[in-house]
Amino acid sequence: MRNVGITGLGHYLPKRVLTNADLEQMVETSDEWIVSRTGIKERRIAGKDEKNSDMAIKAAREALKDARLDPARVELIIVATISPDSSFPSVACLVQKAVHAPRAAAFDVSAACSGFLYALTTAKQFIRNGVYKNALVIASEKITTYVNWNDRGTCVLFGDGAGACVLKPVAGKRGILSDYIHAQGHFGDLMMVVAEERDPLDQQTKMITLPHIAMQGQELFKVAVNSMAAAVGIAVKKAGLKLSDIDYVVPHQANDRIISAVARKLHLPKEKIFINIDRYGNMSAASIAVALYEAVERKKIKRGDYVVLVTFGAGLVSAANVVKW
Numbered sequence: 001m002r003n004v005g006i007t008g009l010g011h012y013l014p015k016r017v018l019t020n021a022d023l024e025q026m027v028e029t030s031d032e033w034i035v036s037r038t039g040i041k042e043r044r045i046a047g048k049d050e051k052n053s054d055m056a057i058k059a060a061r062e063a064l065k066d067a068r069l070d071p072a073r074v075e076l077i078i079v080a081t082i083s084p085d086s087s088f089p090s091v092a093c094l095v096q097k098a099v100h101a102p103r104a105a106a107f108d109v110s111a112a113c114s115g116f117l118y119a120l121t122t123a124k125q126f127i128r129n130g131v132y133k134n135a136l137v138i139a140s141e142k143i144t145t146y147v148n149w150n151d152r153g154t155c156v157l158f159g160d161g162a163g164a165c166v167l168k169p170v171a172g173k174r175g176i177l178s179d180y181i182h183a184q185g186h187f188g189d190l191m192m193v194v195a196e197e198r199d200p201l202d203q204q205t206k207m208i209t210l211p212h213i214a215m216q217g218q219e220l221f222k223v224a225v226n227s228m229a230a231a232v233g234i235a236v237k238k239a240g241l242k243l244s245d246i247d248y249v250v251p252h253q254a255n256d257r258i259i260s261a262v263a264r265k266l267h268l269p270k271e272k273i274f275i276n277i278d279r280y281g282n283m284s285a286a287s288i289a290v291a292l293y294e295a296v297e298r299k300k301i302k303r304g305d306y307v308v309l310v311t312f313g314a315g316l317v318s319a320a321n322v323v324k325w
C-alpha cells in the first residue's frame with residue numbers, strides 16, 4: 001500500500017465580477033445584509049460562452065504543470081461537478097481530449113459541494129492499491145447556470161470557478177492520511193435543483209421554467225454545522241491524531257457564519273481556518289479546491305503541516321480528509 005499525496009495544484013476563476021452593489025440593482029437586498037449573513041462581498045460569473053469544461057481545462061493544465069506531470073502519462077482523470085456542459089460526454093472526457101492524456105480513464109463524480117473530496121478519496125484508492133500511478137482530480141462548477149436571479153434568498157450566494165490537483169505516491173508518512181465520505185439522503189429536500197413539473201405532451205404551456213436551485217437555508221445551516229464538525233472529528237481520529245495536532249483547516253465556503261460555528265464547536269481558533277468566501281461566494285465543489293490552492297499559494301500551509309479539508313453539500317453529503325502536507 002502506497003501513501004498518496006497532492007503533488008501539484010491549479011485553479012481558474014472567471015474574469016467577470018458580480019459585486020453586492022450589482023446585486024442591489026437586481027433584487028431587493030443590501031451589501032450590509034449579504035456581508036453580515038454570509039461574509040460574501042463579490043463572486044465570479046462565467047461568461048456566456050465560457051463552459052464548465054473550459055474552466056476545468058485551465059485549472060487542470062496549471063496543476064499538471066505544477067506537478068511536472070506530462071499529460072501523456074496521466075492514468076486517471078476525475079472531475080467533480082454538478083453543472084457539467086451536458087450530461088454526456090463527461091467533463092472528464094472533455095479535459096482528457098484538451099490536455100492530450102490518451103492513456104487515462106476519465107469520469108465525473110456528482111456529490112455537490114463535497115464533490116472534490118469525494119473525487120480525491122476515490123482517486124486516492126486507485127493509486128494506493130497500485131492500479132494507477134497518478135491521477136488528475138478537478139472540481140469545476142458553472143453553478144450560476146442554476147441560479148434563479150429573482151430569488152434573493154439564493155442568488156446572492158453562488159459563484160463559478162475551478163480548482164485541480166495531481167495525486168501521486170509519496171515517500172514516508174506523508175500525504176492523505178485519512179478519508180471520510182458520508183451521505184444523508186433523507187435530508188435531500190433541503191437543497192435541490194427543481195423545475196416546474198408539467199405534462200411532457202402539454203402543447204399549451206408556452207412558458208419553459210429553467211431548472212433552478214431551491215433551498216431551505218436555515219435548516220441546511222444547522223445540519224451543515226453538525227455534519228462538518230462530525231466529519232472533522234472522524235477524519236482526525238482515523239488519522240490517529242487529536243484536534244490539537246491540526247495546523248490548518250480548509251473548509252467548504254458556503255457561509256462565513258457556518259465556518260465560525262464549526263470552529264467554535266471544535267474549539268479551533270479562526271486564524272487556523274482559510275476563508276475566501278468574501279471574494280468568490282459558494283462555488284460548490286470548486287470552493288474547497290480553490291481555497292486549498294490559495295492557502296498553499298499564500299503559505300498558510302507549510303511542508304509537514306497537518307491539514308484538514310472538510311465539506312458538506314446538497315444530498316446531503318459531507319466529507320473530510322486529513323493531509324500531512
Ligand code: UT7
Nearest residue numbers: 028029030033037113152153156217218220221254255313
Ligand atoms: O453549499 C451548500 C449549501 N448552502 C448552505 O449551506 C446555505 C446554508 N444557509 C445559509 O447560509 C443561510 O441560511 C442563508 C444565508 C441562506 C440565509 O441566512 P439566514 O440568516 O438563515 O436568513 P433567513 O433565510 O432566515 O432570512 C432572514 C430574513 C428573511 O426576512 P423576514 O422573513 O425575516 O422578513 C428573508 O426574507 O432575510 C430575508 N432575506 C434577505 N434580505 C435581504 C433573505 N435573503 C435576503 C437577501 N437580502 N439576499
